[in-house]
Amino acid sequence: MIVASFQDYVPLADITKIIAVCLTVAVVAPTAAALVITGFEAQASASESVRSRVLANTRIALGVAIVVAMITIGLYALSNK
């Protein structure tokens, strides 16, 4: 009864989606940032070996790509609401 009344005022399905998006971003955004940060650190402390440098650069590129993708999705949501 209470749930039915609440649903009259608030679209629970949409709120569930909003919460899902927020939780996804809450996991993905720090992960992307951590990739870039650990990549920079690895780059700075990397030995001369090509492999370690490539690994560090890959981390940075992946992190930046995720951040750029998130911003693009955000801009899409903004212009297509």
Add this chain to the structure above:
Amino acid sequence: MNTSLTLIVIVVGTALFFDYTNGFHDTANAMATTIATRALKPRLAVTLAAILNFAGAFISVSVAATIASGIVEQNLVTVPIVFAGLVGAITWNLTTWFFSIPSSSSHALIGGVLGAMIAAVGTDAVIWSGILAKVIIPALLAPFICGGAAYLATRISYGLTRRVPEEYEARGFRLGQIGSSSLVALAHGTNDAQKTMGVITLTLIAGGRLGADEAIPFWVKLSCAAAIGLGTFSGGWRVIRTLGTRVTVIQPPQGYSSESSSSATILASSYFGFSLSTTQVVSGGIMGAGLGRAGGTVHWKVVRNMAVAWILTLPAAGLMGALAHEGVAAFSSDTVGVIVVGIVAAIVACVLFSLARRTDPVNAANVIETTPPTAPPSAPASAGVAA
């Protein structure tokens, strides 16, 4: 019936001034944590926010068609009611700014129009279920949705970078903050400038100067974008100080987590057509980020003051809107009434600006000086509401 041009010009000017106050009141939403963590210098941060607010105003006009849609009976809204609602909203915005309290400009506008509407037409003109669905429930949900996400993001941020030297951690998260706060600024420009576009469009339609089916004139879009951009550029330093340094001590990972969660919440809710207050979302995010760091604290007295302001916004702006309407109605001519009430409101605004300058001037130079970001204040509660 065509409303006099003088009346329309005054109402449009008042709407643009509301847009300006909206801009400077809400600069903190995007840039408070960015400034607090020194990701950007204060003046640079508000300049970036101003540019993005200006640009954001042109991205979409999908919700600009109406004011307080679904909250009051639209066909009963008149130009003097719009004016009185704007006066109520501006007065409340300036009052909360003076006391350094982040409060919702959107709720102030809705409250002002509600109060003016009730004074003019009565309670029958109010759609109470709309207020519950569009104002009260979102206001209750927003801080918790964003706060929960920010808490989780902060835990993950610190967890994933715990072995990284602080120098790299801080630099990386500061860079991320610039991106996430820019998105919040852009979204703010899109959402909030549209509200003023809606007000001006409604005024032009109600005044017989624009057809109901006509598109929003370009000068309306441009002037609203410019007003919110200028407001943002002038920097609501008092509110920035509260959100950036007084709710909690913000470090770069927390700032990044808070802003990422805020932008996700604002953009997702906008996309699904669910209107949330940017201020309440961002405040919730900052609280969540404050609690997410091990040893992090939230200054609950400051939060309590903010919550009281949120609760008071609707009735207080409504009361001011109702008083403004009664003031206008006291004169036989709407134009004369609007001019007189406008002068009184301008005097009140000048007094508040003047008092703020004299009693506790906050600017780009001292916005984060009062509370160093590396150490929590010993008596934070006393700094809750600066006057």
